[in-house]
Amino acid sequence: MNDFKPQIVAFCCSNCASSAAAVADGMKKTLPDNVKIIQVPCTGRIEILHLLKAFEQGADGVYVAGCQDDSCRYISGIKKAAKRVAGVKRILEEIEMDPERINIFNLCAGQGQRFVEVAYEMINRLKEIGPSPVK
C-alpha cells in the first residue's frame, strides 16, 4: 500500500447516512481524517456544481452517501443525486480525468459498518488512481 493519503469530500444525507454515521460512532468505528463530511438535508439538494467545486479545490475524490432508491424521505432525492454524479463522471471523462474519482453509495440508517466501509472503498480506489492532477 502506498503512502498517498487521498483527500476525499463526502456529501452525506442527513437522514440515512448521518444516522448510519451515528450507528458507526456507537460501534466505535470512526472515519479516517482524510474524509471530510458535508451533511446535506437530502442528496437531491446536491448540484453538479457542488461536486465540481470539490475537485476544483483539489479533492482527490468525492462521494455521495444517500438513501436506498426506495426510501428517500423526499421520494426521489437519491435518484436525482445519482444522475448528477453520472453527469460529473461524464465531465471528468471529457477533460480526461478518471471518472472513478466520484461515486455514489446507497445506505440505510442502521448500516454503521457500511458507512465506514464505503469511505475505505473510496480511499483504496483513489490510492490506485493516484493524486488529483488538479492542485
Added chain:
Amino acid sequence: MIVAEPKPIKELLEMVQDFNKILVIGCKGCVTVCNVGGLKEVGILASTLKIARKKDGREIEVGEHVLERQCDPEYIDEVKDIIDDYDAVISLACGVGPQFLSERYPSARIFPGVNTKFMGGAVEHGVWSERCAGCGQCVIHYFGGLCPIARCSKSLMNGPCGGSSHGKCEISDDVDCIWDIIVRKMMAQGRLDELVKFRPPKSWTTARDGGPRKMVREELVI
C-alpha cells in the same frame, strides 16, 4: 423557447486554448429554461474550465456573469465595464447572444458555448421537441393546430408520404408522423374535409428563402 445544448467541453477548451482570462456570460432567457446557459450552467462551465486547466498545469482566470437577456442591447451593455478585462468571452446564449455581443464589442473575442438546436418546448423533464420552423406565416390552423412544416421530416403540406407507418416516420421510430396525428385529430373533430380544401401555395418569401429577415413595428420604434 429556443432550445440549445452544451458544446462538448473538449471543443470549448480547444476554442479558448490561447486565452487565460475568460468571461463566461449566461442568459436568463430561453437557455436558462432549457438548462444550458443560466446561472447554474455558467458556474458549471467556469468550474470545469478551471479544473481542466489546472489539470494541465496552466493558470486560468474565469469570470462569470449572467445577463437578463443577450438578445437586447440594453442588457448587453451591462458588461461594458468588465468585458475588456478578459481575453475571450464564451456566450452560453443561443446563436443570437454571441452575435449581439460581437456587434456591441467589436474588439472582443466571442465564442459560442452552446449549439442552438431549434424552437420547441419541453415535452417531459429533460426532453425537448421541435414545434416551429419560423416560416414567417403561420398556417397551423389549417392542420388542427399542428405544424407539418416543423414536424414532418419532408415539411409536406398535403398529407403523409409513403414513409408513414403505424403513426411513425420512416426516419426513426422516435419520430411521430405528424400527418398521422393531424389526420386523426381532424377526424376526431369531424373536420377531415377541411384538409382537402383548396389553398393557394404557401409563400416561402417570409421564411429563410427570402434571405435574412428583419421586422419593424413602427408603433414601437422610438
